[in-house]
Amino acid sequence: MRIATFTHEGRTRSGIVEADSVRPFPDGVGVLDLLRDDRLGEAESLAQDPVPLAEVRLCAPFEPPTVRDFAVFEEHVEGMRRGKDPSGTIPDAWYEAPAFYFTNPYAVVGPDDEVPVPPGCAVFDFELEVAAVIGRAGRDLTPEQAREHIAGYLIMNDWSARDLQVREMQVGLGPAKGKDTATTLGPWLVTADELEPYRDADGLLRLALTASVNGTVVGRDLLSNMSWTFEELVAYASRGTWVRPGDVLGSGTCGNGGCLAELWGVRGRQDPPPLRPGDVVELTVEGIGSIRNTVVAGVEQVPIPPARKRPRTRP
Known part of the structure; x- marks a missing residue:
């Protein structure tokens, strides 16, 4: 199944996408409700009369309680590192x-939404990822157990303010405002069973990935180039803690042009230019x-003063 959330005639609803139409659920039944109540298997029986897909505007499938983002494509990591070290x-x-x-x-936005440039950013970038969605709570899972906890998958764009990210990561706490403005999820949740035919001998999903900017392809890769399976990512995420329905686990950026910054690292110049x-x-x-998604101008940044030098007095 493909389950979407959409607006139609002033109402926001969820439903099953079939060919060129969507069959809405009753009002008040959303994707996250089905996940939390373990009712995804009942979705077909809830679906009502179809609405043409051309008449609706797709939203993010749901508002996730948490979003974890991994970095599991070796080629991407290598390309990004080359931006610092040849x-x-x-x-x-x-x-x-x-x-x-x-x-x-x-910061989650929908598959057709406009995305503003983050305040103070001059080097804006996209990141092509696939994300797994948790459908059943669990902790300290094995990879074998984790497969039963994945409800489905969707596309994820981890928009990145590279100049902000480079500066703040010097502090050693990881990215913050560099990743804070937008994350696209969509276009819908594809249930895990739909993608089983793509699974290879190593347990990875062999899906073709393509990124384009203004109609020009800038990146191509295979999801099966991940160095860990999604089940292994879920198992690691659940180590010593809970994963719960609706949690999103991004694969991290694919290689071979999954983002502009990787290409800049490989080529030694900003080609293609920032968004x-x-x-x-x-x-x-x-x-x-x-x-x-279309990039639009963002708001002006509100100035924050630098750190104040303090005398370090003690009581």
Whole structure:
């Protein structure tokens, strides 16, 4: 199944996408409700008369309680490292476990929404990812157990203010405002069973990934180039804590042009240039669909003073 959230005739509803139409659920039944109540299997029986897909505007499928973002494509990490070090040497720690950070669930936008340039950003970028969505709570899961906890998948664009990110990561706390303005999720939630035919012998999903800017393809990769499976990511995320329905776990950016910064690291120059207002970024994932966002001007940043030198007096 493909389950979307959309606006139609002034109402926001969720429903099952079938070919060129969507069959709405009753008012008040959203994707997150089905996940939390473990009722995804009942979705078909809830769906009502179809509405033409051309008459609706797609929204983000749901508002996730948490968003974890991993970095599991070796080629991407190498390309990003080459922006700092021409050798592109990847730290040994990267190979030991699938690292992730938490990003802002309040910044989620829909598959066709406009995306503002973050305040103070002059080097704006996209990131092509696929994300798994948790459908059942669990903790300390094995990868084998984790498969039963994945409800489905969607496309994720982890928009990045590269200049802000580079500056703030010097503090050693990871990205913050560099990733805080927008994360696109969509175009809908594709249930896990739909993608099983794409699974390879290593348990990875062999899906073609394509990124384009203003109609020009800038990146192509395969999701199966991940160095860990989604089940392994879920197992690691659940170590010593809970994953719960609606949690989103991003794969991290794919390689071979999954973002502009990787290309800049490989080429040694900003080619293609950073995103500007008016640019259209389209990301397509085989078996899932496409998301298409237009970059627009953001607000002016509100100045914050630098740190104050304090005398370090004591009581």
